[in-house]
Amino acid sequence: MSDSSETVSAKDTEEVIMEATFRALSKHGYTDLRMRDIGEEMDLTRQVIHYHFDGKYDLMSSFLEYVIEQYEGSVQVDEETDPRSELDARIDQCLFGPEFEEFTHWDRMKVYHELYTYAQNDGEHREIFDDHYERIRGSIVEVVEDGIEQGQFRSVDAERMGQLITDVIHAARGRRISLGHEDAPEETRRAIDEFILDSLHS
Amino acid sequence: MSDSSETVSAKDTEEVIMEATFRALSKHGYTDLRMRDIGEEMDLTRQVIHYHFDGKYDLMSSFLEYVIEQYEGSVQVDEETDPRSELDARIDQCLFGPEFEEFTHWDRMKVYHELYTYAQNDGEHREIFDDHYERIRGSIVEVVEDGIEQGQFRSVDAERMGQLITDVIHAARGRRISLGHEDAPEETRRAIDEFILDSLHS
Known part of the structure; x- marks a missing residue:
């Protein structure tokens, strides 16, 4: 696998997580949101989230930037x-x-x-x-x-x-x-x- | 005790609870606030809160009206x-x-x-x-x-x-x-x- 396709794949994975976060947020709201709620909204395993983000706070910062972008x-x-x-x-x-x-x-x-x-x-x-x-x-x-x-x-x-x-x-x-x-x-x-x-x- | 002094006393108690709610909110924030946090901010027993308010939600509605007033x-x-x-x-x-x-x-x-x-x-x-x-x-x-x-x-x-x-x-x-x-x-x-x-x- 070339570097460039790896980058694309990581980007795609992050987008899947971001869209799953959106769905989880609309169901549970921000304060009640748990990492596992996001995991339930996507086909990838929950471990992928922990690989990409260092906890709920880090994920929410990236999510906010994603929405703004x-x-x-x-x-x-x-x-x-x-x-x-x-x-x-x-x-x-x-x-x-x-x-x-x-x-x-x-x-x-x-x-x-x-x-x-x-x-x-x-x-x-x-x-x-x-x-x-x-x-x-x-x-x-x-x-x-x-x-x-x-x-x-x-x-x-x-x-x-x-x-x-x-x-x-x-x-x-x-x-x-x-x-x-x-x-x-x-x-x-x-x-x-x-x-x-x-x-x-x- | 006359009716009028009872009313005044209930009003005072509510004000004590409201000011305690203010102090508790500034320490804990809204989402993490528990009734017991409010109890800890006042000299009256916690039971007084439960006598006057039907749970956190009811208390917060009254508190909001108190702030606006x-x-x-x-x-x-x-x-x-x-x-x-x-x-x-x-x-x-x-x-x-x-x-x-x-x-x-x-x-x-x-x-x-x-x-x-x-x-x-x-x-x-x-x-x-x-x-x-x-x-x-x-x-x-x-x-x-x-x-x-x-x-x-x-x-x-x-x-x-x-x-x-x-x-x-x-x-x-x-x-x-x-x-x-x-x-x-x-x-x-x-x-x-x-x-x-x-x-x-x-």
Whole structure:
């Protein structure tokens, strides 16, 4: 077996474990989750999990990175897209998510938001979330800055606006998940337009 | 013993239990919390807890209402306060909190946000949060409507703006707690002014 096929195989195995973790989490929730619950959701033997991960905590850190990774790079914009359209696309992606084969955007976000709350007591997870938050915020800040440079937007504190939009998106998703407000993402999308983005054009 | 002194005594006992719950929660967290941990934080016997509450779940519901109640009515505005000043006071109260003798605003909000995340699987807690969210949102909507009526604000969808501000506040608190962004409330306060409230005056 060549090195390259070994790498592919390890990658496939990790993906099988990650998808099994998803299924186990949706049944048992995070706090009650045991390694054996994950083992029961896959065809491989449970020993494979212990070979790849050093306990539940290590596995959950990798799982969190796996979930986040599926969102990265899923917004495709070409060079000719104007800043406002790019902003719209990025905000839609965070609020409504891309299409997935198994487990919807909301299944994924449910896990994301649950682990986010636990991150207060957890240095490693906190760092993963912090990096992800920073990347989302950064991508919005960049488009706002482009728009100002190109004269499409009035001059604003782009950092502050990027943070505000990122916070609003996060809260709307959390409200849909925790309080069951199904219309939170759509309503929030309108509020962002009406009260935040439209002011960029004045 | 008269009825009235009995009522006062039951109320005192519940407050002792609630404060003991606070101390136990800050030590053990919500998922690991056992009734006996609460018992160890108070001078009364543990049986008192079982007399007043039907298990951990019932106690946590009462505790959540207790935490929320301490925030209600703590914003005092007189009739002459103009809408913008009242809005500012209400937003500051949600972001920075009133002063407490024991356990700071952030100790309280940490518990609030943790239980908020759990509310997705919990009908009774969800209802308590939903009511509270609605009261905060409603109080902001009311001031915005007053401001429009008095000609201080331009005409906007007050419901949508109230929701947006409530969401932003929630996200900023959550970010300070989960990601440790100490400056989140202050930065968010500035963003609300600059991008949301200032547009009311145009």
